[in-house]
Amino acid sequence: xxxxxxxxxxxxxxxxxxxxxxxxxxxxxxxxxxxxxxxxxxxxxxxxxxxxxxxxxxxxxxxxxxxxxxxxxxxxxxxxxxxxxxxxxxxxxxxxxxxxxxxxxxxxxxxxxxxxxxxxxxxxxxxxxxxxxxxxxxxxxxxxxxxxxxxxxxxxxxxxxxxxxxxxxxxxxxxxxxxxxxxxxxxxxxxxxxxxxxxxxxxxxxxxxxxxxxxxxxxxxxxxxxxxxxxxxxxxxxxxxxxxxxxxxxxxxxx
Numbered sequence: 001x002x003x004x005x006x007x008x009x010x011x012x013x014x015x016x017x018x019x020x021x022x023x024x025x026x027x028x029x030x031x032x033x034x035x036x037x038x039x040x041x042x043x044x045x046x047x048x049x050x051x052x053x054x055x056x057x058x059x060x061x062x063x064x065x066x067x068x069x070x071x072x073x074x075x076x077x078x079x080x081x082x083x084x085x086x087x088x089x090x091x092x093x094x095x096x097x098x099x100x101x102x103x104x105x106x107x108x109x110x111x112x113x114x115x116x117x118x119x120x121x122x123x124x125x126x127x128x129x130x131x132x133x134x135x136x137x138x139x140x141x142x143x144x145x146x147x148x149x150x151x152x153x154x155x156x157x158x159x160x161x162x163x164x165x166x167x168x169x170x171x172x173x174x175x176x177x178x179x180x181x182x183x184x185x186x187x188x189x190x191x192x193x194x195x196x197x198x199x200x201x202x203x204x205x206x207x208x209x210x211x212x213x214x215x216x217x218x219x220x221x222x223x224x225x226x227x228x229x230x231x232x233x234x235x236x237x238x239x240x241x242x243x244x245x246x247x248x249x250x251x252x253x254x255x
Contacts, residue, residue: 039222048226057211061230064195064208067123068238071130071191079135079187080180083142087176093143104136108194112202121203130194134187141183145176181246188238196231208234 021041027033028040051057086093086100111129119125199209208231215224 036219037221039225043222044225044229047222048229051223051226057226057230060206060208060211060227061234063206064199064231065234067126067195067207068130068188068192071127071195072134072188074127074131075134075138075187075191076184079138080142083139083180084146084173086139087143087146088172100136100139104140108133109197112198116202125202126195126198126204129198130191133194134191137190138180138183138187141186142176142180145179146172148179177250178246181242181250185239185242188242189235192235192238
């Protein structure tokens with residue numbers, strides 16, 4: 001692949017962004033939607049840049065990042081060991097499959113009242129409910145990764161005299177990492193979504209969710225779209241970060 005083809009490949013994702021902005025501008029110019037409700041891309045990006053310069057948008061973005069990071073870290077610490085336990089024992093998995101799958105299938109927003117009762121309306125609730133949702137996604141991916149580890153390699157390790165613990169730590173865990181990373185990508189995205197929704201409706205005074213809601217209530221539409229753009233960009237960057245990490249640390253996935 002020559003340099004021009006590499007450059008085209010790197011710039012190709014920007015085509016979708018360009019088409020979105022063009023469609024947005026056309027919708028604004030043709031008044032397909034009331035301009036009060038749909039400002040132009042230039043107005044929205046100006047609000048985004050102004051919010052960053054003034055520090056208000058950056059402050060809310062930081063609070064959302066902190067909450068998401070804490071939630072994800074809690075989910076990771078809890079879900080990965082439990083996922084390994086579930087995946088390595090068929091009896092344990094069958095025993096706990098229904099309650100875990102039941103809560104995973106329950107919308108996180110439906111759990112807000114329960115977490116409000118348990119943790120109150122402070123920071124704890126936002127972090128706990130986001131960690132809960134992310135943990136379930138990570139747990140199942142880790143368990144499936146352990147269960148679907150290649151039996152040939154496990155058998156080869158046993159034939160060579162490895163103990164059950166050695167097979168688990170030296171073979172099974174490494175085999176399950178690609179699937180675990182898939183769960184981590186889903187988990188961090190889910191944690192971000194839940195945190196933003198929680199910031200809207202659970203006693204928050206900062207964060208992107210609260211900023212979006214406040215802007216909508218006072219009809220500051222450019223700022224609302226700027227905040228939505230910031231949330232989307234944050235989600236995209238988190239996903240990209242895990243894709244890069246996955247390619248670097250589990251490059252053997254599928255081989």
